[in-house]
Amino acid sequence: MKATDQQPTRSNPFSGLVPVLRKEAIHISRDPSALFFTIVLPMIQLLMIGFAINTNVRRIPTAVYDAAQTQESRRLLDRFVNSDDFNIVKYVFSEEELNREVIAGRARVGVKIPPDYSRRLLAGQSANYLVLVDGSDSSVAGEALNVSNAIALRESLERSLSVTSVRQALPIESRPKILFNPDSKSANFLIPGMIGVLMQMMTVLMTAITIVRERERGTLDQLYMTPVKPLGLMIGKAVPYAVVAYAELLILLFFMRWAFGVPIRGSIPLLMMLCAPFILTMLGIGLLVSTKAQTYQEATQMAFGTMMPSIFLSGYIFPIENMPAQFQFISKIIPTTYLIQIFRGVILRGAELQDLWQQGAILTGMSVLMITIASLRFRKKAG
Amino acid sequence: MQAIKTTDLTIRFGKFTAVDRVSIAVEQGEIYGFLGPNGSGKTTLIKALCGLLSPSEGTGTVLGMDCVKQADEIRQHVGYMSQKFSLYEDLTVKENIEFYAGVYGLRGDYLRRRKDDAIAMTHLEPYLDRRAGKLSGGWKQRLALACAFIHEPKLMFLDEPTAGIDPVARRDLWDLLFQLSGQGVTFFVTTHYMDEAERCGRVGYIYLSKLIANGTPDELKEIPEASPPGTRRIEIITSQTSNALAAIKRKSYVHGATIFGQSIHLLMDNQIGLDKVKADLAADGFTEAEMFPIKPSLEDVFVTLTNSLKE
Numbered sequence: 001m002k003a004t005d006q007q008p009t010r011s012n013p014f015s016g017l018v019p020v021l022r023k024e025a026i027h028i029s030r031d032p033s034a035l036f037f038t039i040v041l042p043m044i045q046l047l048m049i050g051f052a053i054n055t056n057v058r059r060i061p062t063a064v065y066d067a068a069q070t071q072e073s074r075r076l077l078d079r080f081v082n083s084d085d086f087n088i089v090k091y092v093f094s095e096e097e098l099n100r101e102v103i104a105g106r107a108r109v110g111v112k113i114p115p116d117y118s119r120r121l122l123a124g125q126s127a128n129y130l131v132l133v134d135g136s137d138s139s140v141a142g143e144a145l146n147v148s149n150a151i152a153l154r155e156s157l158e159r160s161l162s163v164t165s166v167r168q169a170l171p172i173e174s175r176p177k178i179l180f181n182p183d184s185k186s187a188n189f190l191i192p193g194m195i196g197v198l199m200q201m202m203t204v205l206m207t208a209i210t211i212v213r214e215r216e217r218g219t220l221d222q223l224y225m226t227p228v229k230p231l232g233l234m235i236g237k238a239v240p241y242a243v244v245a246y247a248e249l250l251i252l253l254f255f256m257r258w259a260f261g262v263p264i265r266g267s268i269p270l271l272m273m274l275c276a277p278f279i280l281t282m283l284g285i286g287l288l289v290s291t292k293a294q295t296y297q298e299a300t301q302m303a304f305g306t307m308m309p310s311i312f313l314s315g316y317i318f319p320i321e322n323m324p325a326q327f328q329f330i331s332k333i334i335p336t337t338y339l340i341q342i343f344r345g346v347i348l349r350g351a352e353l354q355d356l357w358q359q360g361a362i363l364t365g366m367s368v369l370m371i372t373i374a375s376l377r378f379r380k381k382a383g
Numbered sequence: 384m385q386a387i388k389t390t391d392l393t394i395r396f397g398k399f400t401a402v403d404r405v406s407i408a409v410e411q412g413e414i415y416g417f418l419g420p421n422g423s424g425k426t427t428l429i430k431a432l433c434g435l436l437s438p439s440e441g442t443g444t445v446l447g448m449d450c451v452k453q454a455d456e457i458r459q460h461v462g463y464m465s466q467k468f469s470l471y472e473d474l475t476v477k478e479n480i481e482f483y484a485g486v487y488g489l490r491g492d493y494l495r496r497r498k499d500d501a502i503a504m505t506h507l508e509p510y511l512d513r514r515a516g517k518l519s520g521g522w523k524q525r526l527a528l529a530c531a532f533i534h535e536p537k538l539m540f541l542d543e544p545t546a547g548i549d550p551v552a553r554r555d556l557w558d559l560l561f562q563l564s565g566q567g568v569t570f571f572v573t574t575h576y577m578d579e580a581e582r583c584g585r586v587g588y589i590y591l592s593k594l595i596a597n598g599t600p601d602e603l604k605e606i607p608e609a610s611p612p613g614t615r616r617i618e619i620i621t622s623q624t625s626n627a628l629a630a631i632k633r634k635s636y637v638h639g640a641t642i643f644g645q646s647i648h649l650l651m652d653n654q655i656g657l658d659k660v661k662a663d664l665a666a667d668g669f670t671e672a673e674m675f676p677i678k679p680s681l682e683d684v685f686v687t688l689t690n691s692l693k694e
Contacts, residue, residue, distance in 0.1 A: 027474075222463065
């Protein structure tokens, strides 16, 4: 047959890769608004989170009812103020008033020093003071509890060792030094995790949408009638979006570094390298979503559905160590968990490949698995 | 060699039989019309012929290649165009053509020649840099055809190629199909338009997954099932077609009646004379009706076959 002479018969499993890739790149370049939103929207999210969110508890609004009004009681209150954890917003003169301040939410903490505080101290008896803590915000409550206990403990020690008059050190003093994030800035902790979550969202969504759009327009049926092979189609579609994902990563890192001053201690090439299996895994999930979703809306919903576990169970905001065992297991099968470990490791601690090879290996395994499942499902759909 | 040959081709999805023991043969250079209601199995058969679905039973060959074993090769040598004109609307005309050329692996001089030929054939030259989404329906269809024909296929599947385009564009497309079929290209065309079916060399009609008629349009009009035993068809020309239709439908000797423009096509007992019909119409106040016997149209044939299967 004439046609056979001019066109080699190709049973190459990647058939169609190059034309699909080129076409997809044109799609991306023709849709600047989509590109704008994939790049700019994450940046806005980054700015909001970076500037607005601070999980560190400082200057807890505190109401005080000092019924003792003595030198000792004022010394105790000074300790509260000096800790920088408490900010005395109001002095009240009855227990009801104190309660009212806490119930109304004007104060998170109420401190009551009883009238016999000094008398009992001087008599060598055990004196006590009351700390009312508003438990409706658990991080504030936890902080208030710890610090007020520590103040009581320190005050007791100093008293019983009579180090009050002569300025003299306690026998044992803990000198904690927080490594890598000395000011305990939330931004340093949150932003690397957030970049991971944003990368996931964009990659899954973009990949799913590009295929579902072809299904909606009927071009996918057309492609199935051509020699294009599922693998060629998938990779041709995935590569341009992987490039976009990397561009996004670099932009977000740039912002993190220069807008929020989060230092990058490790090597950026290492970060990029360890990201590759993650991006592949996400492309696989996006392709999988696209084989299930029939419409753009379905694809968007499913892509957002994959986000929830990644936000709550990946260690992005809530520490994995505090989760019940079964949730810890779930967090272990979420790819973002490992990406966030990689990000925090390289960016904040300057970790190297030898410290993070396990995470890299797990992500590589996951990417192979996801791409395999996606291409099998894809093949089935095509047939 | 036949361009398409199937033998008892059957495709099942679970318990549902989408294509039921269909045997067709399409000669090279022929325009074969494939008709049937939506969901009757037309697109499924095309997918099977392109190797996208494996037959549950039976066999099929396309251009002498087995639909299952040589699916890849088949796809390299056939073209497919669907009713949706599956184009990339944000790509230009040229980019769409180049994309499909790339998909079929065309290179070098051959690529250049095919691109020029496809553009010349469809007269798309002035629109090369226009986005496909900005073209009108008829031009979109031409572009879809240029893309589907870029690799010089010997066989083209056109799945409702003229759905939703204007009559002039429809006529242009058919002129092009005849020109290409004269050069030896085979066309397998699905359509709902009877005038298009009449233009086909041969026609198949699929209903509820079964091929219930297959032959040239003239052969189909002669088949005994087209007119039930003891019936004949007449055409009545009257100025008040819809009122006359309502009146004549009530008569016991009338089996079916449909309006065709200014006339009514009637399927009636052949015992009854035209005088009787004329008298009945006159009695209902339609005095100036003219009538004469006619052969069934293709639509008559398909409607009758469908109805007899429904009963």
